[in-house]
Amino acid sequence: MKYVLLVLVLSLNLFAVDAAVKIEKDVENRARIAIVDASTVQNNAFFKILQSDFKISGNFKADTTHHKGDINSNYLIPALKSKEYVLKYALSQNTGTKLLVRLLRASNGAEVFKKNYTIPSKNKTPFLAHKAVSDINKALKYPDISWINRYVIYARYTTPGKSEIVLADYTFNYKKSIIKGGLNLFPKWADKDQKSFYYSAYNGLRPILYKMNIYTGRKVKMATSEGMLVCSDVRKDEKKILLTMAPTGQTDIYELDVASKSKRRVTKFNGIDVSGKYLDDDSSIVFVSDRLGYANIFKKGLSASSVSQVVYHGRNNNAVDTHGSKIVYASRESQNTFGANTFNIYLASSKNSKTRPLTTTGTNQFPTLSVDGNVILYIKHRGNSSSVGYINLTSQQSLLFPISGRKMQSIDW
Amino acid sequence: MIKKSMITMLALSTLIMTACTQKAPDLGGEEGKNNISDSVDIANDTVTIDENKYGNENTDTVSESKYNSSSDGFQSIYFDFGDYSISSEMENHITSNTNIVNSESNTIKIEGNCDEFGTDEYNYALGLKRAKSVKDAIAAQGVSESKMVIISYGESSPTCSSPTDSCYEKNRRVDLRLVK
Numbered sequence: 001m002k003y004v005l006l007v008l009v010l011s012l013n014l015f016a017v018d019a020a021v022k023i024e025k026d027v028e029n030r031a032r033i034a035i036v037d038a039s040t041v042q043n044n045a046f047f048k049i050l051q052s053d054f055k056i057s058g059n060f061k062a063d064t065t066h067h068k069g070d071i072n073s074n075y076l077i078p079a080l081k082s083k084e085y086v087l088k089y090a091l092s093q094n095t096g097t098k099l100l101v102r103l104l105r106a107s108n109g110a111e112v113f114k115k116n117y118t119i120p121s122k123n124k125t126p127f128l129a130h131k132a133v134s135d136i137n138k139a140l141k142y143p144d145i146s147w148i149n150r151y152v153i154y155a156r157y158t159t160p161g162k163s164e165i166v167l168a169d170y171t172f173n174y175k176k177s178i179i180k181g182g183l184n185l186f187p188k189w190a191d192k193d194q195k196s197f198y199y200s201a202y203n204g205l206r207p208i209l210y211k212m213n214i215y216t217g218r219k220v221k222m223a224t225s226e227g228m229l230v231c232s233d234v235r236k237d238e239k240k241i242l243l244t245m246a247p248t249g250q251t252d253i254y255e256l257d258v259a260s261k262s263k264r265r266v267t268k269f270n271g272i273d274v275s276g277k278y279l280d281d282d283s284s285i286v287f288v289s290d291r292l293g294y295a296n297i298f299k300k301g302l303s304a305s306s307v308s309q310v311v312y313h314g315r316n317n318n319a320v321d322t323h324g325s326k327i328v329y330a331s332r333e334s335q336n337t338f339g340a341n342t343f344n345i346y347l348a349s350s351k352n353s354k355t356r357p358l359t360t361t362g363t364n365q366f367p368t369l370s371v372d373g374n375v376i377l378y379i380k381h382r383g384n385s386s387s388v389g390y391i392n393l394t395s396q397q398s399l400l401f402p403i404s405g406r407k408m409q410s411i412d413w
Numbered sequence: 414m415i416k417k418s419m420i421t422m423l424a425l426s427t428l429i430m431t432a433c434t435q436k437a438p439d440l441g442g443e444e445g446k447n448n449i450s451d452s453v454d455i456a457n458d459t460v461t462i463d464e465n466k467y468g469n470e471n472t473d474t475v476s477e478s479k480y481n482s483s484s485d486g487f488q489s490i491y492f493d494f495g496d497y498s499i500s501s502e503m504e505n506h507i508t509s510n511t512n513i514v515n516s517e518s519n520t521i522k523i524e525g526n527c528d529e530f531g532t533d534e535y536n537y538a539l540g541l542k543r544a545k546s547v548k549d550a551i552a553a554q555g556v557s558e559s560k561m562v563i564i565s566y567g568e569s570s571p572t573c574s575s576p577t578d579s580c581y582e583k584n585r586r587v588d589l590r591l592v593k
Binding site: 119120121124127128131157160161163167176177178179180181182183184185186201202203205206207212214215216217226227228230232244246249250251271272273274275288294295318319365366407409410 | 456571
C-alpha cells in the first residue's frame with residue numbers, strides 16, 4: 001500500500017499542481033482509464049500528453065503506467081480489468097503522422113470507440129492527442145472539453161525592441177512562430193474558429209491594429225492611433241471589438257465596429273483606462289483604471305457614464321478577463337517595489353459580491369478564460385521558472401506546463 | 414416468451430460473432446477518411462511572416478558612464494516607480510530638449526518606456542503617460558504639439574537588464590529622437 005501511495009504521489013508531481021485547487025475532488029466520479037501504447041516506436045512525450053488531456057478533462061482518472069500492448073487484440077491483462085476503460089493507441093510518424101485509437105471497455109474488452117487520424121506533418125502531433133481525447137470524451141457524453149483542441153496565441157519578447165507572435169497547443173509541446181521580427185504585440189483571436197487574430201504592430205511612428213489570417217497571411221489594417229493601440233476583447237458575435245487607444249495621447253477604451261471601422265469612445269478619464277472586456281450580455285464592460293491612484297478593476301455600462309468599483313482588495317489589480325458574468329483578475333498582494341511579488345488569480349462575478357482565490361503561491365498573471373468560460377489559463381512565475389497553468393473551474397482540476405526562455409508579453413486562446 | 418428469448422439469444426450470438434471476426438484495423442487508413450476537419454484545422458499549415466526589417470533599433474545597451482538612450486542630442490527623462498510626473502531633477506533635461514526641438518525642423522518622436530514590473534496593457538499605458546508628460550512639458554515652453562509624436566514601448570525596450578534598482582531606474586524613461 002505504501003508503494004502504491006508513493007507512486008501516486010510521484011505521479012501527481014509530474015504536473016506540479018497548484019496548491020489552491022482541490023485535486024482529488026470527486027475521484028470516484030471520474031472514469032478510471034489505462035493507456036496502452038501499441039506503437040512500433042514508443043513515444044513517452046505523446047503518452048504524457050494523453051495523460052494530461054485525460055486529467056484536465058476532469059472526467060477521467062488516467063493510470064500513470066505506460067503500458068505496452070497490441071492495437072488489434074481485444075485481450076486485456078488482468079491488471080487492467082480494474083479500470084473502466086482502456087485506451088489503445090498506435091502512433092506512426094514514418095510519413096506524416098497517423099494515429100489509431102481504440103477505446104475498450106475494461107470489463108469485457110468490447111470496443112467502445114475507434115478512430116483513425118492522419119495529418120501530413122509531424123510537428124502538430126500534440127493536436128492529435130488532444131483531438132482523440134476530446135472525441136473519446138464526447139463519445140462517452142461527458143461535459144465538453146473541446147477547448148483542448150484550440151490554439152494558444154501569444155507574443156514574447158526576443159531582444160530589446162523586438163518580439164515574435166507564436167502559436168502553441170495548450171500544453172506548449174507544439175510551438176510555431178507566426179510573425180517573427182519587428183515589434184508585434186497583443187495578439188487576440190478574432191473569431192471562434194481561430195482563423196484570424198488581431199495584433200498591434202509597433203513598427204512605425206504610430207501603432208497599427210491588423211487582423212491577420214493564420215493560414216494565408218493576409219492582413220487587413222483595422223485602426224491606427226498615436227501612442228498605443230490594443231485590441232482588448234472581441235464581442236461574442238465578432239462584429240465589435242474593444243480597443244485601448246490614445247488618439248489624443250490619453251489612453252481610453254473605445255468600441256470599434258469591425259465592418260464599418262467606426263469607433264465610439266467608451267471611457268473618459270484623465271488617467272489610465274485599459275483592458276476593456278465585455279461583461280454579461282455585452283452591454284457593459286469591466287476595465288482596469290488608475291482612477292483611485294493604483295490599478296484596479298471597474299465596471300460601466302457601454303452607454304452609461306457612471307463607473308463602479310469591482311474589486312476591493314489588493315494593491316495592484318492590473319489584469320482582468322471575463323466570460324458572461326464571470327470575472328477573473330490578477331491581484332498583487334505584496335509590497336516589494338522591485339523583485340518578486342505575489343500575484344494571485346481571483347474569480348468574481350457580476351451577479352454577486354463573492355470572490356474566491358484560485359491560486360495561493362507565486363506570481364500568477366495573465367488570467368484568461370476559455371471560450372466556454374470553464375477553464376482559466378494563466379502564467380505562473382516561481383523562482384527562475386515560468387509555467388502556463390490551467391484551472392478547470394468545473395472539475396477543479398489544474399495543470400502546469402513549464403515554458404522556457406523569453407518573457408511573455410500577452411496571451412490569448 | 415421462449416420464442417422471444419431464443420430470438421434475443423440469436424441476436425446476441427450474431428453480435429458476438431461479428432465482434433470476433435472483426436477486420437483488423439488498418440493503421441494507414443484510407444486517404445481522407447477520418448481525417449480531422451472539425452475544430453482546430455490541424456492538417457492545414459499556418460504561415461510564418463518575417464518582419465525582421467522592422468522594430469525599434471535604438472535600444473542598444475549603453476555604457477553607464479555615457480548613459481543616455483535618446484539620440485540627436487536629446488536627453489532621456491527618468492521617472493520614479495509607477496509614476497508619470499516629471500521630477501524637478503529632470504527639468505534641466507526638458508529645457509535642453511526644448512532648445513533642440515526649437516532648432517530642428519523635423520518631427521520629434523517621444524518614446525515612453527517602463528521597467529519590467531508591470532504586465533500587459535497597463536504598462537504600455539504608463540509608458541504613454543510618461544511620454545505625454547514630456548510632450549506637455551515641452552509644449553508648455555511654446556513648442557507646437559503638432560511637431561511631436563508620442564508612442565509607448567511599455568517594457569519592450571529595456572536598455573539595462575541587470576536585476577538592480579539602478580538598472581530598473583534606467584528603464585523607467587522617456588527617450589527622444591528626430592524622425593528622419
